[in-house]
Amino acid sequence: MPMTVKFSFAGSVLCYQKRGIWTFVFPTDEVHPLNFSDDGGYTYSELRQEKMNREIAVSVDNPVMAHPNPHDSFPEILNMSSDEMHGTTGKKSNLMIKPKKIPGRELIIMTVPTGFTGPTTETDDNYWIEQVYPPLAYRPLNRKVAKQVTLIVELNQGRGLELSFRDTPSIPIGTYDFHDDTHVDLIFNNDCGGECKQHDDFSHYYDWVEDQVKIEGRPRQFNAGKDPHTYLKDGAELVSPYGNCDPAGSEPPPEP
Numbered sequence: 001m002p003m004t005v006k007f008s009f010a011g012s013v014l015c016y017q018k019r020g021i022w023t024f025v026f027p028t029d030e031v032h033p034l035n036f037s038d039d040g041g042y043t044y045s046e047l048r049q050e051k052m053n054r055e056i057a058v059s060v061d062n063p064v065m066a067h068p069n070p071h072d073s074f075p076e077i078l079n080m081s082s083d084e085m086h087g088t089t090g091k092k093s094n095l096m097i098k099p100k101k102i103p104g105r106e107l108i109i110m111t112v113p114t115g116f117t118g119p120t121t122e123t124d125d126n127y128w129i130e131q132v133y134p135p136l137a138y139r140p141l142n143r144k145v146a147k148q149v150t151l152i153v154e155l156n157q158g159r160g161l162e163l164s165f166r167d168t169p170s171i172p173i174g175t176y177d178f179h180d181d182t183h184v185d186l187i188f189n190n191d192c193g194g195e196c197k198q199h200d201d202f203s204h205y206y207d208w209v210e211d212q213v214k215i216e217g218r219p220r221q222f223n224a225g226k227d228p229h230t231y232l233k234d235g236a237e238l239v240s241p242y243g244n245c246d247p248a249g250s251e252p253p254p255e256p
Contacts, residue, residue, distance in 0.1 A: 001181035002064050005161055006118065007151040011190030011245040012201050014208060015077065015149060018253040022068050022112040022151060024188075027204035029105045031192040032245070038174060039185035047173070048106055053099070055166040056110040056173065062158030069116040076120045077249035078145040078224060084129055085222050086211050088252060095254035098210040107207060110188075115153040120146035123226055123246060132203075132221040141224075149247045191245040200225060201245045209254045224248075 009015065012032055014025040026034045026047075033046035047054075080086055081093040088094060099107060122144040130138030155161060160178040163186075164171065176184050192201065202223050211219040225244025 002154040002156055003160070003178050003180065003182050003184070005153045005155065005176065005184045005186060007112070007115070007153070008148060008185065008187045009150070009190075009247055010148045010188070011192070011247075012204055013149070013188070013190055013247045014080070014205050014250065015247060016250040016253040017068050020067050020113070022115060023253075024110040024112070025205075025208045026108040026110070026188070026190045027105060027207050028108055028190065029204075032190050032201070032204070034108055034188060034190045036173065037187045037189075038176075039187075047108060051106065053107045053109070056108060056163055057166050057169070058110065058112045059162045059164075060112070060114055060153060060155065061160060061178075062156040063114040064154035064156055065114050065116065068112070068114055074117045074249070074251070076122060076144070076146045077149060077247055078127075079251055080205065080209070080222070080248050081250045081252055081254075084141070085224075086213070086220065089212075091252060093250055093252045093254050094212050095209045095250055096212045097208065097254045097256070100207050102207055105204065105207060112151060112153065115151045118150035118152045120150065121148035123147045126226060128224065128226075130223040132223050133218055134215055134220070138223070145246060147246050149249075202248075205248055209250070212255070 009024060012027050016023055028034050028048040033048040035045050036047055081088060081095055086094045125144045127141040127145050128138045129141055153161065155178055158178055161176045163173040165173065174186065200223050202225060206221060213220055
Protein backbone atom coordinates (compact mmCIF):
# COMPACT_ATOMS: atom_id res chain seq x y z
CA MET A 1 0.00 0.00 0.00
CA PRO A 2 1.23 3.53 -0.71
CA MET A 3 2.51 5.93 1.90
CA THR A 4 0.44 9.14 2.09
CA VAL A 5 1.87 12.55 2.96
CA LYS A 6 -0.59 15.40 3.51
CA PHE A 7 0.66 18.98 3.31
CA SER A 8 -1.61 21.51 5.05
CA PHE A 9 -1.18 25.22 4.31
CA ALA A 10 -2.80 27.98 6.36
CA GLY A 11 -2.29 31.72 6.52
CA SER A 12 -0.70 33.83 3.81
CA VAL A 13 0.31 31.53 0.95
CA LEU A 14 -0.07 31.91 -2.81
CA CYS A 15 -0.37 28.59 -4.62
CA TYR A 16 -0.46 27.58 -8.28
CA GLN A 17 0.51 24.79 -10.64
CA LYS A 18 2.98 25.67 -13.38
CA ARG A 19 5.08 23.59 -15.77
CA GLY A 20 4.13 20.38 -13.98
CA ILE A 21 5.12 21.62 -10.51
CA TRP A 22 3.19 22.96 -7.54
CA THR A 23 4.52 26.29 -6.25
CA PHE A 24 3.70 27.73 -2.82
CA VAL A 25 4.86 31.27 -2.02
CA PHE A 26 4.84 32.46 1.60
CA PRO A 27 5.29 36.20 2.27
CA THR A 28 6.92 36.40 5.71
CA ASP A 29 7.70 39.06 8.31
CA GLU A 30 7.97 39.23 12.10
CA VAL A 31 4.32 38.23 12.56
CA HIS A 32 4.23 35.79 9.62
CA PRO A 33 7.28 33.59 10.41
CA LEU A 34 5.96 30.43 8.66
CA ASN A 35 5.85 27.75 11.32
CA PHE A 36 6.37 24.13 10.33
CA SER A 37 5.39 21.04 12.27
CA ASP A 38 4.54 17.40 11.64
CA ASP A 39 2.28 14.89 13.31
CA GLY A 40 5.27 13.18 14.88
CA GLY A 41 5.60 16.06 17.32
CA TYR A 42 8.54 17.70 15.54
CA THR A 43 8.38 21.48 15.19
CA TYR A 44 10.84 23.56 13.19
CA SER A 45 9.36 26.89 14.12
CA GLU A 46 9.90 30.07 12.15
CA LEU A 47 11.29 28.98 8.80
CA ARG A 48 11.70 32.66 8.03
CA GLN A 49 15.22 34.04 7.99
CA GLU A 50 15.42 37.80 8.31
CA LYS A 51 16.61 39.72 5.23
CA MET A 52 16.86 36.56 3.11
CA ASN A 53 14.51 35.02 0.57
CA ARG A 54 14.69 31.22 0.62
CA GLU A 55 13.55 28.25 -1.46
CA ILE A 56 12.34 24.92 -0.10
CA ALA A 57 12.72 21.91 -2.38
CA VAL A 58 10.56 18.83 -1.78
CA SER A 59 12.15 15.63 -3.04
CA VAL A 60 9.68 12.80 -3.71
CA ASP A 61 10.95 9.32 -4.60
CA ASN A 62 8.70 6.98 -6.64
CA PRO A 63 5.40 8.91 -6.44
CA VAL A 64 2.15 7.18 -7.36
CA MET A 65 1.15 10.21 -9.45
CA ALA A 66 3.83 11.38 -11.88
CA HIS A 67 2.30 14.85 -12.37
CA PRO A 68 0.37 17.27 -10.15
CA ASN A 69 -3.39 17.38 -10.40
CA PRO A 70 -5.86 19.92 -8.99
CA HIS A 71 -8.77 18.40 -7.06
CA ASP A 72 -12.37 19.53 -7.45
CA SER A 73 -11.81 21.64 -4.34
CA PHE A 74 -9.14 23.82 -6.00
CA PRO A 75 -11.72 26.41 -7.20
CA GLU A 76 -12.56 27.08 -3.53
CA ILE A 77 -9.21 28.87 -3.21
CA LEU A 78 -9.53 32.62 -3.83
CA ASN A 79 -8.30 33.00 -7.41
CA MET A 80 -6.33 36.19 -8.02
CA SER A 81 -6.53 35.55 -11.78
CA SER A 82 -10.32 35.35 -11.83
CA ASP A 83 -12.49 37.94 -13.58
CA GLU A 84 -13.40 39.22 -10.10
CA MET A 85 -9.79 40.34 -9.64
CA HIS A 86 -6.84 40.57 -12.06
CA GLY A 87 -8.39 38.47 -14.82
CA THR A 88 -6.81 37.12 -17.99
CA THR A 89 -5.80 38.22 -21.46
CA GLY A 90 -6.55 35.40 -23.85
CA LYS A 91 -5.79 32.29 -21.83
CA LYS A 92 -2.97 33.87 -19.83
CA SER A 93 -3.14 35.47 -16.41
CA ASN A 94 -2.67 39.23 -16.14
CA LEU A 95 -0.45 38.53 -13.13
CA MET A 96 3.29 38.58 -13.68
CA ILE A 97 5.95 37.14 -11.38
CA LYS A 98 7.96 40.16 -10.25
CA PRO A 99 9.59 39.66 -6.83
CA LYS A 100 10.19 42.79 -4.77
CA LYS A 101 12.43 43.51 -1.81
CA ILE A 102 10.32 45.06 0.93
CA PRO A 103 12.09 46.10 4.16
CA GLY A 104 11.11 43.78 6.99
CA ARG A 105 9.60 41.14 4.71
CA GLU A 106 10.95 38.05 2.97
CA LEU A 107 9.64 35.36 0.63
CA ILE A 108 9.82 31.60 1.06
CA ILE A 109 9.09 29.65 -2.14
CA MET A 110 8.36 25.92 -1.94
CA THR A 111 8.06 23.61 -4.94
CA VAL A 112 6.46 20.17 -4.91
CA PRO A 113 6.77 17.99 -8.06
CA THR A 114 3.56 15.98 -7.63
CA GLY A 115 0.36 15.63 -5.61
CA PHE A 116 -3.30 16.59 -5.81
CA THR A 117 -5.13 19.24 -3.82
CA GLY A 118 -7.36 17.78 -1.17
CA PRO A 119 -10.40 19.11 0.71
CA THR A 120 -10.17 22.63 2.07
CA THR A 121 -11.41 24.31 5.23
CA GLU A 122 -13.60 27.29 4.37
CA THR A 123 -14.19 30.74 5.78
CA ASP A 124 -17.61 32.16 6.49
CA ASP A 125 -19.42 33.52 3.44
CA ASN A 126 -18.89 37.20 4.35
CA TYR A 127 -15.79 37.51 2.17
CA TRP A 128 -15.24 40.71 0.16
CA ILE A 129 -13.00 42.04 -2.61
CA GLU A 130 -11.81 45.62 -2.97
CA GLN A 131 -9.87 47.23 -5.80
CA VAL A 132 -7.21 49.30 -4.02
CA TYR A 133 -5.75 50.95 -7.13
CA PRO A 134 -7.45 52.56 -8.87
CA PRO A 135 -9.80 52.72 -5.87
CA LEU A 136 -13.24 51.16 -6.13
CA ALA A 137 -15.64 50.38 -3.31
CA TYR A 138 -15.36 46.89 -1.90
CA ARG A 139 -18.00 44.37 -2.86
CA PRO A 140 -19.14 41.09 -1.34
CA LEU A 141 -17.92 37.88 -2.94
CA ASN A 142 -21.11 36.04 -1.85
CA ARG A 143 -19.39 32.69 -1.50
CA LYS A 144 -17.02 30.91 0.84
CA VAL A 145 -13.30 30.62 0.14
CA ALA A 146 -10.61 28.30 1.46
CA LYS A 147 -8.89 29.23 4.71
CA GLN A 148 -6.71 26.11 4.55
CA VAL A 149 -5.40 24.19 1.53
CA THR A 150 -4.18 20.59 1.50
CA LEU A 151 -1.91 18.79 -0.95
CA ILE A 152 -1.86 14.98 -0.96
CA VAL A 153 1.28 13.14 -2.13
CA GLU A 154 1.21 9.33 -2.41
CA LEU A 155 4.43 7.33 -2.62
CA ASN A 156 5.28 3.79 -3.66
CA GLN A 157 8.13 1.92 -2.00
CA GLY A 158 11.37 3.89 -2.24
CA ARG A 159 13.37 6.50 -0.33
CA GLY A 160 10.32 8.47 0.79
CA LEU A 161 10.12 12.27 0.96
CA GLU A 162 12.50 15.00 2.08
CA LEU A 163 12.26 18.78 2.54
CA SER A 164 15.32 21.03 2.51
CA PHE A 165 16.32 24.60 1.80
CA ARG A 166 18.16 24.89 -1.51
CA ASP A 167 20.93 26.93 0.15
CA THR A 168 21.52 24.22 2.79
CA PRO A 169 20.55 20.91 1.07
CA SER A 170 22.72 18.83 3.40
CA ILE A 171 20.61 19.89 6.41
CA PRO A 172 17.05 18.64 5.76
CA ILE A 173 14.06 20.39 7.29
CA GLY A 174 12.37 16.99 7.49
CA THR A 175 13.05 13.45 6.22
CA TYR A 176 10.24 10.89 5.97
CA ASP A 177 11.29 7.37 5.02
CA PHE A 178 8.83 5.12 3.23
CA HIS A 179 6.69 2.90 5.42
CA ASP A 180 3.96 0.82 3.85
CA ASP A 181 0.38 2.07 4.35
CA THR A 182 1.31 4.98 6.67
CA HIS A 183 0.10 8.58 6.84
CA VAL A 184 2.23 11.67 7.57
CA ASP A 185 0.88 15.19 8.21
CA LEU A 186 3.10 18.19 7.41
CA ILE A 187 1.70 21.54 8.57
CA PHE A 188 2.80 24.97 7.30
CA ASN A 189 1.13 27.82 9.17
CA ASN A 190 1.79 31.41 8.09
CA ASP A 191 -1.13 33.05 9.94
CA CYS A 192 -0.39 36.15 12.02
CA GLY A 193 -3.39 35.66 14.31
CA GLY A 194 -4.51 39.25 13.82
CA GLU A 195 -1.13 40.71 14.81
CA CYS A 196 -0.54 42.49 11.49
CA LYS A 197 -1.24 46.10 12.44
CA GLN A 198 0.28 48.18 9.63
CA HIS A 199 -1.64 47.03 6.55
CA ASP A 200 -3.78 44.20 5.35
CA ASP A 201 -2.03 40.87 4.87
CA PHE A 202 -3.41 40.45 1.34
CA SER A 203 -1.12 43.22 0.08
CA HIS A 204 1.88 40.96 0.79
CA TYR A 205 1.05 38.81 -2.26
CA TYR A 206 2.23 41.72 -4.40
CA ASP A 207 5.74 41.12 -3.06
CA TRP A 208 5.73 38.21 -5.56
CA VAL A 209 3.33 39.17 -8.37
CA GLU A 210 2.25 42.30 -10.18
CA ASP A 211 -0.60 43.10 -12.57
CA GLN A 212 0.57 43.60 -16.15
CA VAL A 213 -2.34 46.01 -16.66
CA LYS A 214 -1.06 49.51 -15.86
CA ILE A 215 -3.27 52.54 -15.15
CA GLU A 216 -1.40 55.83 -15.26
CA GLY A 217 1.80 53.83 -14.99
CA ARG A 218 0.77 51.87 -11.89
CA PRO A 219 -0.36 48.23 -11.72
CA ARG A 220 -3.80 47.40 -10.40
CA GLN A 221 -3.98 46.08 -6.86
CA PHE A 222 -6.74 44.40 -4.90
CA ASN A 223 -7.52 43.58 -1.31
CA ALA A 224 -9.71 40.78 0.00
CA GLY A 225 -10.76 39.40 3.34
CA LYS A 226 -13.36 38.82 5.99
CA ASP A 227 -15.34 41.76 7.34
CA PRO A 228 -14.77 42.09 10.20
CA HIS A 229 -11.88 39.75 11.03
CA THR A 230 -12.35 38.00 14.37
CA TYR A 231 -9.57 36.22 16.22
CA LEU A 232 -8.80 34.85 19.66
CA LYS A 233 -6.02 36.18 21.87
CA ASP A 234 -5.46 35.08 25.47
CA GLY A 235 -8.93 33.57 25.43
CA ALA A 236 -10.64 36.81 24.39
CA GLU A 237 -12.38 37.36 21.06
CA LEU A 238 -11.05 40.46 19.31
CA VAL A 239 -11.93 42.16 16.03
CA SER A 240 -9.39 43.59 13.58
CA PRO A 241 -9.48 44.84 9.97
CA TYR A 242 -6.13 43.10 9.55
CA GLY A 243 -5.11 39.48 10.00
CA ASN A 244 -7.02 38.19 6.96
CA CYS A 245 -4.40 35.52 6.40
CA ASP A 246 -6.15 33.24 3.94
CA PRO A 247 -4.58 31.35 1.04
CA ALA A 248 -4.86 32.64 -2.52
CA GLY A 249 -4.31 30.93 -5.84
CA SER A 250 -3.76 31.76 -9.48
CA GLU A 251 -5.40 29.82 -12.28
CA PRO A 252 -4.03 30.30 -14.88
CA PRO A 253 -0.66 30.73 -13.18
CA PRO A 254 1.23 34.03 -13.26
CA GLU A 255 3.48 34.79 -16.23
CA PRO A 256 6.03 34.11 -17.55
